[in-house]
Amino acid sequence: MIRSPFSNEQLLNAVAGEMEGAVQLLKELVSRNSVVGEERGAQEFVEEILAELGFSVERVLIAESIAQDSLAGVPSLSYEGRFNVLGTTPRDGGPTLLLNGHIDVVPVNRVTWSTDPFSPVVRDGWLYGRGAGDMKGGFAMAFLALRALRSLDPGVIDKNLSFLSVIEEECTGNGTLASIRQGIVADVVVLPEPTDLRILLGGIPITWVKVSVGFGGGHAESSDRLASPADVAGRIIADLRRFESRLNASPNPPFDTITHPYNINVGVVHLGEWASSVPGELKLELRVGHPSEISDDDIITEVSSIVSKILGGAGGPGLKVQGHGFRAEGYSLPSSDRLVKAIGAAHHSLHGNVPVSEVLGSTTDARYYINQLGIPALCFGPIVRNMHGSNESVDLRSIEMGAATLAKFIAAYQFGGGLRGIEDA
Numbered sequence: 001m002i003r004s005p006f007s008n009e010q011l012l013n014a015v016a017g018e019m020e021g022a023v024q025l026l027k028e029l030v031s032r033n034s035v036v037g038e039e040r041g042a043q044e045f046v047e048e049i050l051a052e053l054g055f056s057v058e059r060v061l062i063a064e065s066i067a068q069d070s071l072a073g074v075p076s077l078s079y080e081g082r083f084n085v086l087g088t089t090p091r092d093g094g095p096t097l098l099l100n101g102h103i104d105v106v107p108v109n110r111v112t113w114s115t116d117p118f119s120p121v122v123r124d125g126w127l128y129g130r131g132a133g134d135m136k137g138g139f140a141m142a143f144l145a146l147r148a149l150r151s152l153d154p155g156v157i158d159k160n161l162s163f164l165s166v167i168e169e170e171c172t173g174n175g176t177l178a179s180i181r182q183g184i185v186a187d188v189v190v191l192p193e194p195t196d197l198r199i200l201l202g203g204i205p206i207t208w209v210k211v212s213v214g215f216g217g218g219h220a221e222s223s224d225r226l227a228s229p230a231d232v233a234g235r236i237i238a239d240l241r242r243f244e245s246r247l248n249a250s251p252n253p254p255f256d257t258i259t260h261p262y263n264i265n266v267g268v269v270h271l272g273e274w275a276s277s278v279p280g281e282l283k284l285e286l287r288v289g290h291p292s293e294i295s296d297d298d299i300i301t302e303v304s305s306i307v308s309k310i311l312g313g314a315g316g317p318g319l320k321v322q323g324h325g326f327r328a329e330g331y332s333l334p335s336s337d338r339l340v341k342a343i344g345a346a347h348h349s350l351h352g353n354v355p356v357s358e359v360l361g362s363t364t365d366a367r368y369y370i371n372q373l374g375i376p377a378l379c380f381g382p383i384v385r386n387m388h389g390s391n392e393s394v395d396l397r398s399i400e401m402g403a404a405t406l407a408k409f410i411a412a413y414q415f416g417g418g419l420r421g422i423e424d425a
């Protein structure tokens with residue numbers, strides 16, 4: 001049982017009543033492209049929404065010195081002019097709840113998109129656009145829940161509640177880390193990441209590695225006598241696949257529930273500039289998922305040794321292997337945590353099923369709350385298709401369902417005095 005001051009019917013009706021506005025809001029958010037470095041327009045829109053909900057809104061700046069934090073990712077851009085957005089309500093000493101979403105989206109390759117990724121369209125109940133799934137659909141879900149609660153009783157969202165919209169979840173985690181270092185915390189954190197209405201409890205360690213090898217290049221006429229950077233790339237990738245198999249030989253719990261948790265993704269391959277020139281340089285950008293007993297530095301060393309072996313042991317004059325972006329720790333929240341039970345009970349009472357709990361071979365900013373602060377944090381959000389890919393989309397019905405669940409949870413949390421007031425399912 002989950003106690004709530006509102007009946008299920010009241011909650012579902014309130015959410016349904018605000019749904020059209022949530023779709024409009026999501027369209028506006030998606031249309032504001034917020035790839036790393038260009039988050040401002042979308043963050044300004046989040047500020048407007050939070051202000052309209054009655055939250056006090058402030059910009060949370062990120063100091064360049066965050067890069068020196070032992071838990072930071074390696075930034076690729078300055079934080080000048082870039083910021084998290086925080087909406088708060090007054091605290092009265094009762095249990096606090098933080099909703100955390102990331103505003104950044106990953107870049108687009110338009111070739112296989114059937115629509116403009118930044119001109120969102122709705123088709124058959126799905127909204128298409130970059131970030132519709134990961135994770136602006138989650139922002140829409142959370143704002144829908146808050147608006148529905150406000151329409152029932154503004155008193156339910158006017159205290160002990162905050163919403164944080166962070167940058168750089170997709171590359172470093174430094175947005176959330178900076179906010180934590182500035183004391184922006186709560187007793188419980190919910191991240192409305194796209195989880196297909198499941199409860200996401202954990203993720204693996206992730207390290208990004210950048211490789212560049214200089215070759216000198218030359219005329220195509222002599223390419224049979226020169227080292228071919230493209231062929232070298234192929235051999236490096238083949239050896240990386242062997243390394244990947246070793247990583248996946250015996251995954252650590254709880255990630256042993258996943259068939260192949262530790263993926264090495266070759267995200268960027270860059271070779272030459274001209275058909276009749278042998279390329280002068282090979283660049284690779286890798287995302288390596290790995291077990292927690294292997295450190296980020298170990299991963300960089302291993303990639304470095306794979307590449308230098310292929311180059312003949314010497315390493316080559318222009319060889320550079322370095323970490324960039326993610327240096328993320330693995331994390332997991334026990335499925336027995338009261339927060340998991342509470343979200344599960346809220347969902348069950350409204351929709352008839354307890355959401356499946358799972359871990360994935362990826363990461364989220366929940367890791368900082370769980371690992372560094374010991375705060376229960378989980379991801380719960382809409383059903384999506386093809387996030388990070390083309391024709392990314394979110395199921396609008398799942399936004400409505402997830403919002404009702406979140407609204408019921410928030411109401412029970414606020415009125416019941418936190419997690420302790422919410423009985424198990």
Ligand SMILES: [Zn+2]
Nearest residue numbers: 102134135193
């Ligand atoms: Zn995400």
